[in-house]
Amino acid sequence: MTDSPVQQATEAAAVSAVSLTAAPLDPRHLEALVRRPGAGALATFAGVVRDENLGRRVRYLEYEGHPEMALSAMAAIKVEIETRWPGARAAMAHRLGRLEIGDVSVVVVVSHPHRAEAFEACRHGIDTLKVTVPIWKKEYFLDGSHWVEGVAPHPM
Amino acid sequence: MTGPAPAPETFAVEVQLFAVFREIVGAGRVELPVRTGDRVSDLWRSLAAAHPRLAAMQPSAAVNAEFTSREHPLAPGDQVAFLPPVSGG
Numbered sequence: 001m002t003d004s005p006v007q008q009a010t011e012a013a014a015v016s017a018v019s020l021t022a023a024p025l026d027p028r029h030l031e032a033l034v035r036r037p038g039a040g041a042l043a044t045f046a047g048v049v050r051d052e053n054l055g056r057r058v059r060y061l062e063y064e065g066h067p068e069m070a071l072s073a074m075a076a077i078k079v080e081i082e083t084r085w086p087g088a089r090a091a092m093a094h095r096l097g098r099l100e101i102g103d104v105s106v107v108v109v110v111s112h113p114h115r116a117e118a119f120e121a122c123r124h125g126i127d128t129l130k131v132t133v134p135i136w137k138k139e140y141f142l143d144g145s146h147w148v149e150g151v152a153p154h155p156m
Numbered sequence: 157m158t159g160p161a162p163a164p165e166t167f168a169v170e171v172q173l174f175a176v177f178r179e180i181v182g183a184g185r186v187e188l189p190v191r192t193g194d195r196v197s198d199l200w201r202s203l204a205a206a207h208p209r210l211a212a213m214q215p216s217a218a219v220n221a222e223f224t225s226r227e228h229p230l231a232p233g234d235q236v237a238f239l240p241p242v243s244g245g
Contacts, residue, residue, distance in 0.1 A: 047245050063244065064174060064175050064178075065174075065244070066172070066174055066218075066221075066237060066239060068221045069218060069221050069223075069237070069239075070244075072221070094244055094245075105244075105245065106244065106245050126245065129244065129245055130242075130243075130244060130245035131242065132242070133242060133244050134174070134239050134242055134244075135242060135243070135244025135245075136174060136175035136176070136240060136242060136243050136244065137243045137244060137245075138175070147175050147176040147179075147240070147243070148243035149241065149243065150240070150241035150242045150243030150244075151241050151242060151243075152214045152215075152216050152241045152242075153216050153223070153239065153241075153242050154216040154217070154218075154223035154224075154239075155214055155215075155216060156196070156197065156200065156214075156215050156216060156217050156225070156226045
């Protein structure tokens with residue numbers, strides 16, 4: 001007996017609604033996890049590696065994470081979104097390793113019956129991810145490199 | 157043979173270091189000796205004493221992959237992680 005597409009999508013969401021990967025990210029794959037007939041709005045945020053920061057030319061980036069804690073912090077964001085915006089379904093993925101200019105580093109998707117909530121929840125998702133998820137970014141310039149100054153998620 | 161054996165006076169804990177902390181220490185994983193009663197803050201202090209560039213930094217600490225406070229008492233077998241301010245996205 002073959003599972004219906006809906007069952008397959010539900011199972012996929014259960015295992016990979018939050019993920020870390022060294023492979024290129026495709027926002028369409030994440031969108032497929034949250035799309036459903038009752039959701040008239042689908043908001044997707046994709047973070048893309050930019051060629052400059054604070055006036056310095058960036059050659060490429062490297063991302064590092066604490067895998068277990070990053071996944072758990074991302075799962076907490078998903079739960080928070082789905083609790084705070086009833087009817088929302090969220091998924092997110094972050095890429096690790098070396099990324100080139102133009103590569104997608106992070107994707108957050110939220111589906112909801114209506115667009116206002118989808119936009120708001122998606123914005124909340126990426127904003128929260130940036131200050132709570134144990135992932136670090138190192139910028140490589142023409143003349144050196146440095147770890148980007150961030151936010152302490154749980155200061156000692 | 158009554159009651160549990162007393163805790164040893166010193167034991168080792170595994171410390172994981174990430175990003176700029178990993179580069180300063182020169183390793184992503186070190187074993188450090190601690191004394192019974194030592195807290196997370198004692199472990200950070202001894203690490204910063206050995207690697208002075210850490211002293212100016214603002215760590216978040218986790219024990220066994222859960223964020224915790226500086227007062228958290230360490231136990232044998234604990235896996236401690238010191239995390240720099242995060243900058244994903």
